[in-house]
Amino acid sequence: MQPLELSGVHPPVGVRPTREVLARSREAVEAVLRPAAETLPASMRRIAGYHFGWWDEHGRPITAAGGKAIRPALVLLSAEAVGAAAGTALRPAAAVELAHEFSLLHDDVMDGDRTRRHRPAAWTVFGVSPAILAGDALLTLAFDVLTAGDRAAAEAAKIFSAAVQQLLDGQSADLAFEERDDVDPVECLAMAAGKTGALLGCACALGALAGGGSPEQIDRLAAFGRDLGLAFQLVDDLLGIWGDPETTGKPVHSDLRSRKKSLPVVAALASGTPAGDELAVLYRGEAPLAEADLARVAELVEAAGGRAWSQAKADEMLAQATCHLRSADPCPRPAAELDALARLVTRRDR
Amino acid sequence: MQPLELSGVHPPVGVRPTREVLARSREAVEAVLRPAAETLPASMRRIAGYHFGWWDEHGRPITAAGGKAIRPALVLLSAEAVGAAAGTALRPAAAVELAHEFSLLHDDVMDGDRTRRHRPAAWTVFGVSPAILAGDALLTLAFDVLTAGDRAAAEAAKIFSAAVQQLLDGQSADLAFEERDDVDPVECLAMAAGKTGALLGCACALGALAGGGSPEQIDRLAAFGRDLGLAFQLVDDLLGIWGDPETTGKPVHSDLRSRKKSLPVVAALASGTPAGDELAVLYRGEAPLAEADLARVAELVEAAGGRAWSQAKADEMLAQATCHLRSADPCPRPAAELDALARLVTRRDR
Structure with missing residues (x-):
């Protein structure tokens, strides 16, 4: 096949060799990606940096071959192709590269591929679940980068993607625990x-933002939602041990079966009580816990104060959430409904 | 704890019971989610619909308990709390619910939880990789729904999220194959x-969009990128069999080791030749292929015409891409660089 001829027999002036086009694209996009990656939670950042070839598995800078930057080059050249400067398209270029990297992370997990760009694939170094989460984080970051310039959608997208990143970071910590x-x-x-x-918290902030609330209202409603979430998690963890299977849809003692380090268990383990120490021994084992063991574990969590601590914390968080709600100066009817919803979520409605 | 009192001793007028607030929120958000889910690729849609409790595993409508719609209710009430109508916040409400559902899908995979809302978790029904992909699809849809109203960011986000969905759909088909x-x-x-x-294709479209190109230019540059992608994949699949490990960073015959149904292999299997039939027998086995077997498999793919077919298709796609590029009426210098890039990507640069 012949190279494209667009200006008769002579090639247009100033055409750069492809190697240079790619190198410049990589450089331009990396200038967006590096600071964008800095905004990731640490748990995601180290996997992303490893995957990009910036760092080794301990976060030390290396020079490994990264991607070829073909996609960003396509973005930048396409902007130039319609007569604009490449700089107008830096954000979409970075977003597309992030989407590509996200798909590689998940791909390697799904295919079980152990090598990526001459190095061990991220999942072989950090584990399958962390690699899935890091992929999710890069996809989210892609949207964040893409919409960062447009005021209108940008604020909502910023709040939203920050929340997804925090969610992924929390899931990652949960796995690490x-x-x-x-x-x-x-x-x-x-x-x-x-x-x-x-x-x-994001849910409340986005609603307040869409409703034209003041920055203070947005912040305080966000704080309401955040603290409500904490109260909810505490209650959910209590139900994971003492909940009725009819209501929860999960087997009795389900969180104990999988030796999950839920909040009541962690509080019990950290209690320094004899019950906490006995619990630690049972939780360290590898063999599946029999029904009788599960009942004993639940007793120990309670005896070590894990149940009471969680209930007290849930009450405290709910009170704090309500305080934030009040300080947002909300309209009365929705405020009362938010309050009722908060009590429902934390099982204070009966 | 006492319920929130915002207007003295009497509760504000018109406060709805939480059950009704949640039911209405669920209904309002479902009215956004159902048509949004219809825009998903079929492979993702069936998993999403199952996970949402709309359909059974065969896509037949059922009435299963979906989520409680706590997050959407928070969004809608927060909009009302700052004095706006709930309807102003429908999109963020749906987006937040989608992000929640995405995280549940990935969570169940990572935790190995087999039950979700009294039904088998999606990954136990559809498999781990499809569930990961469906989660990715819901996260992408969330951004799409979130930005659907704002003209400026919306067009870029629409192009971008459509591409991510197609990417996920392609990965899903790859797994199915x-x-x-x-x-x-x-x-x-x-x-x-x-x-x-x-x-x-998305890369080129976003660049042209950011550069202020006409709709025709955007379309044609998108078509250029899309066909280039096909040519690239064909070449990549050829390299997965006959590529030099030094260049590819993967072991020799790597795609054959994992019995990957790459394009040359599929063409060979569908050839109706004796070599194709012998290949089918070797590919159907379960035992790992020895080095000698791998060399034989590569020979069979070639003898059955898989190599020649892939090379011819790659040439055809590249020619078609170049034709699209020319028809976009691009500026000469970036057009020449795009052309060179296309040749590099498809190994036609030497």
Whole structure:
């Protein structure tokens, strides 16, 4: 096939070699991607940086071959092709590259491919679930980068994608806690704030934003949703141990069967009580827990104060949420309904 | 804790019971979600509809308990709390619900949870990889729904999310093909158009859009990228069999080791030649293929015409891409660089 001829027999002036086009595209996009990646939660950032070839598995800078930047080059050249400067298309170029990298992360997991760009694929280094989450994070970041310039959609997209990132970060911490014996209740609450609080806070903020609320109203409604999320997670964790299977749709003691480090369990383990120590021994085992063991584990969590702590924390978070709601100066009818919803979610409605 | 009191001793007028608030929120959001879900590729739609509790695993309508719609209710009430109508916040409400459902799909995969809302979790019904992809699809749809109203960011987001959905649909078809003996080259090309063509087409469209190109220019540059993507995939599949490990970063015959149904293999299997039939027998086995077997498989693909067919198709797609590029009336310098890039990507640069 002949190269494209667009101006008769002579090639147009200033045509750069493809190697240079790609190198410049990679450079231009990396200037957007590096600071964008810095906005990722640390748990996602290290996997992303490894995958991009910026860092080794410990986060130390390396020079590995990254992607070829074909997609960003297509974006930038297409902008130029219609007469604009390449700089007008930097954000979509970075977004497309992020979407590509996201799909590679998930692809390698799904296909079980162990090698990517001459290095061990991210999932072989960080695990399958972290690699799935990191892919999710890059996809979210892609949207964030794409809409970052347009005021109108940008604010909603910013709030939204920040929440998804926090959600992924929380899920990632949740996975990490399963491997650790020394999780303390404070970091467990921070995890729950990400895993559950972020999206509830985002829900309120987006509603207030769409409704034309003031920045203060948006902030306070966001805080209401966030704290409500924490209260909700505490209640959910209580139900994961003591909930009625008819209501929860899960087997009795379901969170204990999988030795899940839910908030009541973490509080019990950190209690320094004899019951907490006995619980630690049972939780460290590998063999499946029999029904009698499960009942004993539940008793130990309660005896070590995990149940009472969780209930008290849930009450505290709910009170704090209500306080935020009040401070948002909300219209009375929806405010009362939000309050009722908060009580429903935290099982305070009966 | 006491219910929130915002207007002295009397509750505000017209406060609806929470059950009604949730039911209305669910209804309002479902009116956005159902048509939004219809825009998903079929492969994603059936998993989403199952997960939402709309359909059984065969796509037949059922009435299963869906989510409680707590998050959408928070969005709608927060809009009302700042004095607006709930209807102003329908899109963010749907987007937040989609992000929640996305995280549940991935969560169940990561945690190995087999039950969700009293039904088998989606991954137990459709498989792990399809559930991961369906989650990705819902996250993408969330952004699409969120930005659907704002002209400026909306057009870019629409193009972008459509491409991500096509990418996921292509990956899904790719997974499905691994289970089938009767994949034909035409559907395999359609899969590649999604898996690889969509994002390259999107790259060009976004660049042209950002650069202020006309709708025709955007379309034609998109077609250029799409066909280039197909050519690229064909070349990539050829390299997956006959590529030099030094260049590809993968072991020799890597796609054959995993019995991947790449385009040359599918063409060979569908050839009706004796070599194709012998190949089918080797590909149907379960035992790992020894080095000698791999060399034989590569020979059979070639003898059955799979290599020549892929090379011819790659040439045809590249020619078609170039034709689209020319018809976009592009500026000469970037057009020449796009052409060179296309030749690089398809290994026609040497």
